[in-house]
Amino acid sequence: MTRVVRTAGLVLALLWLVVPLAPVLVWAGAERWSFPDLLPRDWGVSGWREAASAGLPLALLRSLVLGLAVAAVATPLGVMTGRVLGWRLTGRPRMVVALLLVPLVLPPFAVAMGLDVVLIRVGLHELVSVVLLLSVVAIPYTAYTSATAFARTSPELEAQARALGATPRQARLRVVLPAVRGSILVAALLAFLVGWSDYVVTLLVGGGQLVTAPVLLGAAASGSGNDATVAAMALATVAPPVVLVTVAALRVRGSGRTAPADRLPEPVPDHERMR
Amino acid sequence: MSARPVSLAATALASALLVSACAAPAADSPATSADRPWDEVLAEAEGQTVDLWMYGGDERGNAYVDDVLAPAAADLGVTVRRVPVADTKDAMRRLLAERAAGEDEGSVDLVWVNGDNFATGQEAGAWLCGWSDDLPNMRYVSDEDPLVSEDFGVPVEGCESPWHKAQFTFAYDSARVTDPPATVAGLLDWAEANPGRFTYPAPPDFTGSVFVRQALYALSGGAEGVPAAFDEGAYDELTPALWERLRDLAPALWREGRTHPRDQVALDRLFADGQVDFTMTYGPATLTELVEDGTFAPTTRVLSVEDGTIGNASFLAIPASSPDQAGAMAVADLALSPEQQVAKADPDVWGQFTVLDIALLEDDAAHAFDRLPDSPVVPAYDELSRNAQPELSSSWVTPLDEGWRREVLGRP
Amino acid sequence: MSGAAPGIVAITVVAGTGMAAVVATSVGLMPLYGKPAPSLDGWRSAAPDLVAGIGESLLIALPATVLAALVGFLLAALMLGGGRAASVVRLACLAVLAVPHLVGATSVSLLLSDGGVAARLAAPAGGDGWPALVGGPWPVATVLELAWKESAFVALVVLAAVAPGHRMRMQVAAGLGARPVQRVLRVLVPTAAPAVGAASLVTLVYAIGSYEVAWLLGRAVPEPLPVLAFRLFGSIELTDRPAAAAAAVTGSALALCVAVPALAALPRLRSLSTGGAP
Numbered sequence: 016m017t018r019v020v021r022t023a024g025l026v027l028a029l030l031w032l033v034v035p036l037a038p039v040l041v042w043a044g045a046e047r048w049s050f051p052d053l054l055p056r057d058w059g060v061s062g063w064r065e066a067a068s069a070g071l072p073l074a075l076l077r078s079l080v081l082g083l084a085v086a087a088v089a090t091p092l093g094v095m096t097g098r099v100l101g102w103r104l105t106g107r108p109r110m111v112v113a114l115l116l117v118p119l120v121l122p123p124f125a126v127a128m129g130l131d132v133v134l135i136r137v138g139l140h141e142l143v144s145v146v147l148l149l150s151v152v153a154i155p156y157t158a159y160t161s162a163t164a165f166a167r168t169s170p171e172l173e174a175q176a177r178a179l180g181a182t183p184r185q186a187r188l189r190v191v192l193p194a195v196r197g198s199i200l201v202a203a204l205l206a207f208l209v210g211w212s213d214y215v216v217t218l219l220v221g222g223g224q225l226v227t228a229p230v231l232l233g234a235a236a237s238g239s240g241n242d243a244t245v246a247a248m249a250l251a252t253v254a255p256p257v258v259l260v261t262v263a264a265l266r267v268r269g270s271g272r273t274a275p276a277d278r279l280p281e282p283v284p285d286h287e288r289m290r
Numbered sequence: 291m292s293a294r295p296v297s298l299a300a301t302a303l304a305s306a307l308l309v310s311a312c313a314a315p316a317a318d319s320p321a322t323s324a325d326r327p328w329d330e331v332l333a334e335a336e337g338q339t340v341d342l343w344m345y346g347g348d349e350r351g352n353a354y355v356d357d358v359l360a361p362a363a364a365d366l367g368v369t370v371r372r373v374p375v376a377d378t379k380d381a382m383r384r385l386l387a388e389r390a391a392g393e394d395e396g397s398v399d400l401v402w403v404n405g406d407n408f409a410t411g412q413e414a415g416a417w418l419c420g421w422s423d424d425l426p427n428m429r430y431v432s433d434e435d436p437l438v439s440e441d442f443g444v445p446v447e448g449c450e451s452p453w454h455k456a457q458f459t460f461a462y463d464s465a466r467v468t469d470p471p472a473t474v475a476g477l478l479d480w481a482e483a484n485p486g487r488f489t490y491p492a493p494p495d496f497t498g499s500v501f502v503r504q505a506l507y508a509l510s511g512g513a514e515g516v517p518a519a520f521d522e523g524a525y526d527e528l529t530p531a532l533w534e535r536l537r538d539l540a541p542a543l544w545r546e547g548r549t550h551p552r553d554q555v556a557l558d559r560l561f562a563d564g565q566v567d568f569t570m571t572y573g574p575a576t577l578t579e580l581v582e583d584g585t586f587a588p589t590t591r592v593l594s595v596e597d598g599t600i601g602n603a604s605f606l607a608i609p610a611s612s613p614d615q616a617g618a619m620a621v622a623d624l625a626l627s628p629e630q631q632v633a634k635a636d637p638d639v640w641g642q643f644t645v646l647d648i649a650l651l652e653d654d655a656a657h658a659f660d661r662l663p664d665s666p667v668v669p670a671y672d673e674l675s676r677n678a679q680p681e682l683s684s685s686w687v688t689p690l691d692e693g694w695r696r697e698v699l700g701r702p
Numbered sequence: 703m704s705g706a707a708p709g710i711v712a713i714t715v716v717a718g719t720g721m722a723a724v725v726a727t728s729v730g731l732m733p734l735y736g737k738p739a740p741s742l743d744g745w746r747s748a749a750p751d752l753v754a755g756i757g758e759s760l761l762i763a764l765p766a767t768v769l770a771a772l773v774g775f776l777l778a779a780l781m782l783g784g785g786r787a788a789s790v791v792r793l794a795c796l797a798v799l800a801v802p803h804l805v806g807a808t809s810v811s812l813l814l815s816d817g818g819v820a821a822r823l824a825a826p827a828g829g830d831g832w833p834a835l836v837g838g839p840w841p842v843a844t845v846l847e848l849a850w851k852e853s854a855f856v857a858l859v860v861l862a863a864v865a866p867g868h869r870m871r872m873q874v875a876a877g878l879g880a881r882p883v884q885r886v887l888r889v890l891v892p893t894a895a896p897a898v899g900a901a902s903l904v905t906l907v908y909a910i911g912s913y914e915v916a917w918l919l920g921r922a923v924p925e926p927l928p929v930l931a932f933r934l935f936g937s938i939e940l941t942d943r944p945a946a947a948a949a950a951v952t953g954s955a956l957a958l959c960v961a962v963p964a965l966a967a968l969p970r971l972r973s974l975s976t977g978g979a980p
Contacts (some may be wrong), residue, residue: 021780021783025780025787025790025791028777028780028791029966031773031850032775032777032791032794032797032798032850035806035809035846036809036810037813038813038818038819039805039812044792050817050821050822051821052822052825053823061905092708092712093707093709096710111710114710114713114714115709116961116965117713117717118717119904119908120907120909120957120958120961121720121721121954121957122910122911122928122950122954122957123911124911124913124931124932124933124953125720125724125852125911125953125954126716126717126720126721127827127949128720128724128727128935128946128950129719129720129721129722129724129725129949130716130719131951132723132724132727133719133723134721147712147716148716150712151712151713151716157748158709167878211802212802212803214803214804214913215913215914215928215955219935229804229805232805232808232932233804233914236808236918243809246808246812249805249808249809252802252804256800257800257801258772260797261796261797261800263847264793265793
């Protein structure tokens with residue numbers, strides 16, 4: 016490949032990846048931007064002020080709590096499943112893998128619709144119901160991520176710790192867990208993103224009462240806010256996950272310098288994806 | 291543990307959840323409140339917290355409840371907690387589910403409703419009934435007022451207390467529309483003659499839905515031409531002309547009628563941007579503020595419609611599953627008091643038209659209504675509601691919305 | 703097995719209860735109010751919309767998947783070239799992956815809608831005005847948003863699968879006299895194919911089940927299945943609840959119909975079930 020082609024490819028790739036988000040960046044700083052001006056006539060923060068008065072700070076806080084709660088539930092459950100899968104501790108790996116695929120295949124809105132009817136009658140609090148459902152959505156990601164890590168770590172590690180006198184609990188918490196710590200953090204990050212980003216499950220099961228940042232943004236974007244306010248909400252919703260992922264990626268890269276040049280230090284797990 | 295017991299346990303747990311959800315009793319007989327002295331109700335209300343679920347998209351409505359109604363309720367010893375919902379149907383789904391679960395400690399104490407939401411609750415037996423007639427402040431409400439005794443054709447029967455009246459209103463920019471039409475049919479003609487300058491929100495949006503009913507009246511020779519109660523025969527007879535007219539109109543609409551604004555707020559935005567020349571609303575009071583804060587041009591005017599527009603009233607209803615019924619009644623009565631009604635009618639507060647009959651008020655209270663400032667944009671209620679037409683029964687609403695979706699939107 | 707149990711049980715209970723309840727609702731066993739009465743009325747009344755909804759869902763999901771796979775593969779190929787460019791693109795892909803679809807849809811709406819940025823750019827050129835990409839007769843904006851975000855996902859999956867040994871394979875192929883085009887077509891494409899397939903499948907299933915993008919960027923009629931289901935679910939009309947559930951069941955069935963045969967055919971995913979080694 017010639018240099019020109021490579022440069023053109025790079026420019027095109029970055030345009031494709033960045034341009035769709037550009038309007039939010041520009042609009043979030045616009046005070047007045049009437050058609051057909053190419054750039055805002057006045058810059059300002061009125062969109063942010065209006066977003067704040069519509070409850071953006073509290074909504075962001077709720078999203079943070081939801082993300083942390085989903086990570087707190089889905090990470091341990093996923094790591095336990097991942098250990099079994101990665102170390103081949105089960106006689107029925109096919110079944111475990113198949114069940115892990117279920118939340119990926121079934122549309123979350125369908126499961127949420129059914130569960131909403133049940134949970135509201137059982138009388139579970141909305142926040143608990145939403146965390147439960149989103150944790151199930153996140154478990155496949157946390158499980159696969161940690162399964163990959165366990166597969167790279169020898170099961171002997173746990174046996175050796177036991178032989179040296181550690182209790183099963185100590186062996187897992189003090190020896191095995193630190194060995195796969197990086198992947199567990201990635202798993203927790205993925206679970207957090209599931210909780211932070213979700214719109215449809217929070218809206219359905221939360222019954223409109225759990226106003227997270229995406230729920231607030233959805234209401235504004237579908238018609239009732241002005242574009243600067245919508246853009247401010249969108250930017251506030253998108254910045255934390257993007258910063259988190261970028262920082263995580265840079266750190267993993269930094270620690271992986273010793274890996275062979277053509278091998279990625281941290282392979283992206285097959286099912287790493289966010290909604 | 292092997293896989294089989296795991297799946298067995300999971301299945302058992304899932305079925306237990308399902309059964310507990312299905313087995314809930316579903317009582318459909320309406321609950322009736324006992325007749326008792328008002329003092330007793332007030333005494334019981336003291337210390338209760340009333341969760342008032344209401345549409346949260348109207349900033350001034352929220353401010354009125356928080357800054358005017360709630361402090362007055364606090365003087366009665368009742369705490370009002372406003373629960374904003376994006377759509378009243380969110381509150382309905384919640385209280386119907388609680389009803390189906392046989393819950394008597396429900397989370398909804400008071401709801402701002404009317405129309406199909408009230409009708410559905412009535413059908414499900416979800417409302418507390420036989421209480422609103424006994425509210426002390428009902429003495430200022432006229433017995434003869436059809437807007438208050440029937441809600442979209444459904445008899446109120448003491449199951450909700452009136453809160454305010456509304457009048458469907460078209461507004462236009464007089465700087466751009468120099469020859470405003472005088473009837474709804476004329477408005478449709480105007481739209482056809484001025485391609486791209488008119489549109490309406492897509493039903494089942496509330497405002498778009500009223501517009502279609504308004505057009506049905508206009509094409510059927512007025513409200514008298516349409517039986518108030520839904521009937522299949524009348525639907526089949528009257529709607530083909532309506533759909534044909536709206537289909538023919540479509541190419542002359544904004545964006546050739548390929549898309550419609552999602553709701554009234556979206557239409558307002560098009561109007562504010564000068565993309566269309568008309569907007570419409572069931573809450574004309576908001577026009578004053580929109581002109582004042584510069585969103586709408588100062589040349590914005592309310593269209594005077596000779597054949598009249600549709601009017602309705604909205605209400606406060608108490609779910610049978612509310613644990614704070616006495617408190618809810620106290621708040622409903624307070625909301626009906628002349629002091630609260632006049633404060634709420636002030637265009638600077640909320641600008642909602644009163645449900646009280648001024649002739650029944652004591653002099654002081656009547657004067658307070660007279661002293662309300664005039665809006666520079668919106669005419670007074672008696673002028674706005676001249677020749678007002680009643681709402682169709684709520685059983686018309688869904689067939690018309692669905693018919694529009696299939697016959698107009700679905701067939702360009 | 704005991705370690706896997708809690709996670710697996712959670713999935714089974716939640717997904718099992720949810721699907722059982724949604725099926726029960728669709729046949730009238732869990733009405734919004736009143737007594738349960740088994741009937742197929744929900745299915746009957748929703749039937750025309752369900753057929754149109756399947757069509758619309760596929761009209762969105764298939765082009766979005768094809769586009770995401772194509773662009774994702776090209777992005778991966780670019781990253782395999784290594785160097786600073788690769789790290790920049792990889793970081794951009796990760797960032798895009800972290801963007802919630804709702805934010806993406808909001809931004810695409812500001813970009814492609816009537817008064818959007820693209821229309822402003824095109825305005826001086828004049829012409830017949832801006833085409834209705836948002837809410838128009840074809841789900842252009844919906845497809846582009848899904849393809850945009852999922853292409854980053856495809857790229858990262860393909861990169862992870864192909865990067866190990868990529869340079870060596872290319873050197874060997876070059877040593878055997880393969881020209882650059884041949885190296886891409888004969889070596890890179892076959893090596894990447896299973897990963898592209900697996901990632902495309904995940905994308906396709908996701909696009910079938912996704913709500914917010916089509917809701918924000920799509921037209922009112924016909925609606926894809928999730929939008930249809932959600933709209934009917936919000937209604938308090940007694941007959942709409944079973945119809946909403948019928949749409950949800952149809953959406954799930956469509957996703958399963960696509961996923962199950964494809965899963966059986968994908969060797970890469972099958973290999974996971976034999977132990978999960980990367």
